[in-house]
Amino acid sequence: MSVRFPDEPGFQGRFAPVRMEGEIRGLEVTQGEVPDVLRGTYYRVGADPAWPPFVDHDFYFNADGIVSMFRFAGGYVDFRTRYVRTPRFVAEREARRSLFGAYRNPYSDDESVAGLSRGLANTNVYWHAGRLLASKEDSPPVQVDPDTLDTVGEWTWEGDLSSQTATAHPKIDPRDGSLVFFGYAAKGETTPDIAYYEADSSGRIVHEAWFTAPYSSMIHDWAVTEHFVIFPIIPLTSDLERLKAGGPYYVWDGSRDVYLGVVPRRGTNVRWFRGTNRFASHIMNAFDDGRHVYIDTPVGEKSAFPWFPDITGAPFDPEKSRGYLSRWTLDTRGDPDEGFSEARLTSCPGEFPRTDERWATSEYRFGVMNLTEVPGQPLDDGLPGFRWLASIDPETGQMRTRFAGRDSTVQEAVFVPPVPDAPHGHGYVLQLVDRHTTASTDLLVLDARRIDAEPVATLRIPIRMPGGLHGNWVSEDQLAQRIG
Numbered sequence: 001m002s003v004r005f006p007d008e009p010g011f012q013g014r015f016a017p018v019r020m021e022g023e024i025r026g027l028e029v030t031q032g033e034v035p036d037v038l039r040g041t042y043y044r045v046g047a048d049p050a051w052p053p054f055v056d057h058d059f060y061f062n063a064d065g066i067v068s069m070f071r072f073a074g075g076y077v078d079f080r081t082r083y084v085r086t087p088r089f090v091a092e093r094e095a096r097r098s099l100f101g102a103y104r105n106p107y108s109d110d111e112s113v114a115g116l117s118r119g120l121a122n123t124n125v126y127w128h129a130g131r132l133l134a135s136k137e138d139s140p141p142v143q144v145d146p147d148t149l150d151t152v153g154e155w156t157w158e159g160d161l162s163s164q165t166a167t168a169h170p171k172i173d174p175r176d177g178s179l180v181f182f183g184y185a186a187k188g189e190t191t192p193d194i195a196y197y198e199a200d201s202s203g204r205i206v207h208e209a210w211f212t213a214p215y216s217s218m219i220h221d222w223a224v225t226e227h228f229v230i231f232p233i234i235p236l237t238s239d240l241e242r243l244k245a246g247g248p249y250y251v252w253d254g255s256r257d258v259y260l261g262v263v264p265r266r267g268t269n270v271r272w273f274r275g276t277n278r279f280a281s282h283i284m285n286a287f288d289d290g291r292h293v294y295i296d297t298p299v300g301e302k303s304a305f306p307w308f309p310d311i312t313g314a315p316f317d318p319e320k321s322r323g324y325l326s327r328w329t330l331d332t333r334g335d336p337d338e339g340f341s342e343a344r345l346t347s348c349p350g351e352f353p354r355t356d357e358r359w360a361t362s363e364y365r366f367g368v369m370n371l372t373e374v375p376g377q378p379l380d381d382g383l384p385g386f387r388w389l390a391s392i393d394p395e396t397g398q399m400r401t402r403f404a405g406r407d408s409t410v411q412e413a414v415f416v417p418p419v420p421d422a423p424h425g426h427g428y429v430l431q432l433v434d435r436h437t438t439a440s441t442d443l444l445v446l447d448a449r450r451i452d453a454e455p456v457a458t459l460r461i462p463i464r465m466p467g468g469l470h471g472n473w474v475s476e477d478q479l480a481q482r483i484g
């Protein structure tokens with residue numbers, strides 16, 4: 001049986017699977033110089049199907065996780081990329097074909113893999129308490145060796161994870177190094193159960209609380225502040241009977257309200273603040289003043305995911321799916337039915353917001369995000385996707401933008417401080433830029449305060465990097481604390 005990917009847009013052209021593992025010692029620097037002060041490793045994970053799907057209209061959320069690393073030392077950058085050996089990847093590699101069916105639908109799987117973990121480790125790769133963890137929100141994370149990218153195995157906090165799932169968007173509180181995280185669909189696919197955890201800086205779970213959401217939905221990202229955690233319930237809804245019938249895992253339901261579930265840090269009680277229907281996914285940052293919570297997130301009128309259909313059958317609406325970075329303000333002592341307010345911070349639609357993680361959970365002045373459009377800057381190549389990087393001061397709305405270039409799209413950017421105590425937002429921004437004409441990818445090292453200037457350095461990766469989701473910088477000092 002030949003290996004042949006579907007003749008569908010998601011598997012052809014710039015979205016064709018890459019399926020390549022390997023390493024390059026000393027990436028070519030095509031412009032500038034790599035700063036000697038950058039010492040550590042940028043890890044990121046892509047979603048790249050190892051085998052053709054046997055279901056129609058599959059999409060990259062359902063593709064295998066492939067972790068890539070860029071190790072910076074002495075002005076050199078060494079590159080390595082390797083699939084995570086999830087039980088699912090190992091079983092399919094042995095069979096030389098897909099055995100798992102539709103996105104998060106165990107009822108569509110080959111019966112030979114019944115009961116095996118469906119985790120793909122394809123959404124984020126993060127460091128905590130000496131471990132590198134690749135994660136997807138439908139399963140526990142998978143520990144990966146930080147030098148070789150060999151798979152160590154599933155990490156369940158030494159068995160203390162009582163949820164069946166763990167978010168791909170945990171937050172690390174810079175005050176004490178604790179990992180603040182949760183699992184949704186925590187009692188199984190489509191269940192409304194949420195488990196909230198905090199693990200201390202040694203990686204031991206020290207707090208656990210369970211809640212029930214107003215309805216079952218995707219809880220992809222969330223907000224963490226010094227005194228609160230907030231669960232956004234956005235109406236990409238799930239339903240077990242629909243899933244069993246072979247329907248989509250999520251549908252967009254424009255008739256449902258949004259809820260923000262507010263819980264005091266290490267608390268056990270939730271209050272659900274109600275708001276009108278809208279879409280949001282990633283959080284740039286959030287903070288509180290003891291009473292009010294401020295959450296910065298791109299907000300759109302409708303879902304940004306075209307592969308999850310509208311419950312009414314309405315076609316995907318690109319105009320209404322545009323997300324504009326906005327600030328939600330919520331009075332934690334107020335009436336939950338009064339909800340929360342929203343103020344738009346930019347006029348440029350985009351996503352993949354990130355911040356200077358040393359200021360995560362605190363009032364801050366620096367963020368980056370990718371943009372699909374910049375008013376007054378028309379595109380002449382017709383290429384859709386994220387075409388600009390922006391840096392933004394969320395307090396003033398002041399932005400700088402950087403165009404990726406013709407036939408080029410950008411992946412998620414990360415901020416890197418040159419030294420641990422560098423001032424807020426002073427440092428570098430790393431970003432992968434896909435060059436579609438040459439099917440290659442550049443890694444840009446940018447001055448965080450002048451992202452619109454010539455890059456500090458440009459490194460060339462001679463393959464197109466698989467479409468990525470998230471990644472993080474791990475410093476040399478952190479890597480020295482590795483466990484396992």
Ligand SMILES: [Fe+2]
Nearest residue numbers: 169220282470
């Ligand atoms: Fe995400």
